Amino acid sequence: EDQVTQSPEALRLQEGESSSLNCSYTVSGLRGLFWYRQDPGKGPEFLFTLYSAGEEKEKERLKATLTKKESFLHITAPKPEDSATYLCAVQANSGYSTLTFGKGTMLLVSP
Amino acid sequence: EAGVAQSPRYKIIEKRQSVAFWCNPISGHATLYWYQQILGQGPKLLIQFQNNGVVDDSQLPKDRFSAERLKGVDSTLKIQPAKLEDSAVYLCASSSERSGETQYFGPGTRLLVL
Numbered sequence: 001e002d003q004v005t006q007s008p009e010a011l012r013l014q015e016g017e018s019s020s021l022n023c024s025y026t027v028s029g030l031r032g033l034f035w036y037r038q039d040p041g042k043g044p045e046f047l048f049t050l051y052s053a054g055e056e057k058e059k060e061r062l063k064a065t066l067t068k069k070e071s072f073l074h075i076t077a078p079k080p081e082d083s084a085t086y087l088c089a090v091q092a093n094s095g096y097s098t099l100t101f102g103k104g105t106m107l108l109v110s111p
Numbered sequence: 112e113a114g115v116a117q118s119p120r121y122k123i124i125e126k127r128q129s130v131a132f133w134c135n136p137i138s139g140h141a142t143l144y145w146y147q148q149i150l151g152q153g154p155k156l157l158i159q160f161q162n163n164g165v166v167d168d169s170q171l172p173k174d175r176f177s178a179e180r181l182k183g184v185d186s187t188l189k190i191q192p193a194k195l196e197d198s199a200v201y202l203c204a205s206s207s208e209r210s211g212e213t214q215y216f217g218p219g220t221r222l223l224v225l
Binding site for chain 2: 004032034036041042043044045046049087089091095096097098099101102103104
């Protein structure tokens with residue numbers, strides 16, 4: 001059974017204080033690892049897809065990296081508008097395009 | 112490009128009542144998904160459609176939940192009868208081969224069962 005564990009559950013940062021969110025996974029053959037951002041009262045918003053170990057992707061202050069067992073979402077010099085819940089999900093090679101999600105990391109950036 | 116549309120946005124019902132949710136996917140997206148997201152949890156897949164056929168409904172509580180996708184476009188998800196534990200956000204998502212099967216989500220319907 002595919003599993004995704006995210007840590008920490010919640011993280012509070014000061015504006016400009018860089019940090020990383022962790023996503024550990026077990027999957028029977030990884031097709032893709034996805035990061036989404038979810039604001040309160042809204043649906044998840046797609047950020048990145050990573051396909052193979054060593055791959056990195058960047059978008060503004062966010063950078064996602066992937067190893068064979070985990071992914072990191074690095075947040076550089078965060079701003080209050082980066083406050084949200086960040087969800088990680090894996091898609092297995094077998095079966096359909098089903099995503100298995102973690103519980104998310106709730107990030108709060110204070111000014 | 113218009114995103115995934117869902118309605119209603121909020122619904123409050125009493126237990127044992129029935130409720131239905133509607134989803135209109137991104138134009139041209141062949142695959143449609145319904146997820147349940149309980150407070151503090153990640154989304155959990157309920158059912159996946161490829162055009163108007165079901166490809167995965169292994170986690171759908173079929174004694175009370177049903178879903179259909181007519182003409183391979185819009186979809187409805189129904190709960191009958193509702194239980195207290197069905198209180199959650201119901202998310203609809205869609206994807207296509209052109210989008211690399213990346214799933215794009217709607218705003219969700221927030222259901223409270225009293």
